[in-house]
Amino acid sequence: MSNVLVTGGAGYIGSHACKALKAAGFTPVTFDNLITGWQDAVKFGPFEQGDLLDRARLDEVFAKYKPIAVMHFAALSQVGESMSEPGKYWRNNVSGSLNLIEAAVAAGCENFVFSSTCATYGDQDNVVLDENSAQYPVNAYGASKRAIEDILRDFEASNDLRHVIFRYFNVAGADPDGDVGEFHQPETHLVPLMLDAIDGKRDALTIFGTDYDTPDGTCIRDYVHVCDLVDAHVLGLKWLQDGKGSRVFNLGTGSGFSVREVIDHSREVTNKAVPFNEGARRPGDCTKLVSGSQRAIDELGWKPERSTLKQMITDAWRWHQTGHYDA
């Protein structure tokens, strides 16, 4: 049996990854502490509750399932919070990942797929960021993810733990079948916050900063559909199974959209007004993050199929109206 240990499998991206893994013939074993994840989202394989800071619990789960690979999604991921509580990010993300890596090595598991982030690149104005771009994170979230990338390189050298690192740009959308979707509490991400504002579940959206050096003054991001993103993970797993070497891949589309452009697309998709106001910059935000993602297309054979902004908002809106997890 091809078990894959999916940390954070009860979260937004991890739950979509579990669905994709199952469809590809693997058994996704979710390991999640349920602090930000939802047990309702674990639908495609076994569930083991546990925390990455608990090494004994990790060892138990590795012994029970003997996974052929780890897909590591579990992390704290709020940029703003990482600026006000950096210790939380270094402890959870870095110490937790180190435990997981050491447990994988101890169990003889040699394939590791890691969800990293474009936040490791930091603010590099007007540059399309490819995998060779320098990494200068400007927030503790990005810094913690960069540190984990370094740890993986060291463990490859010492223990032959091969890895695929994916640096995500901005993930949006939801499973078109409605099995799983995006549900954070508290929510901090642009698309779900905007959809909440549209249907009155919360007050107006605040645009964080309108004085950036961009054509309309708001930050520019590269949005990628969660289903395309997790498809790349399955390809990354196969890459490692084929015995190929450790590799870093960006996952984005190469097209940037400003916050105001996302608002405009949402108005078109939902046919409703988007209540918003203009506020101050959010600490830790970069002006522009746009991916050079050709490597994943050329080398992994990745084919992003749903990553137009319109499709992402359409799928997110469908989930927003019909799907939820019980808190």
Ligand code: UDP
């Ligand atoms: N954003 C915003 N208002 C919000 C939440 C986000 O203007 O209430 C902006 C944020 O400043 C960034 C973009 O939307 O430029 C995407 O932010 P998000 O938190 O979704 O993802 P991040 O880029 O931080 O990973």
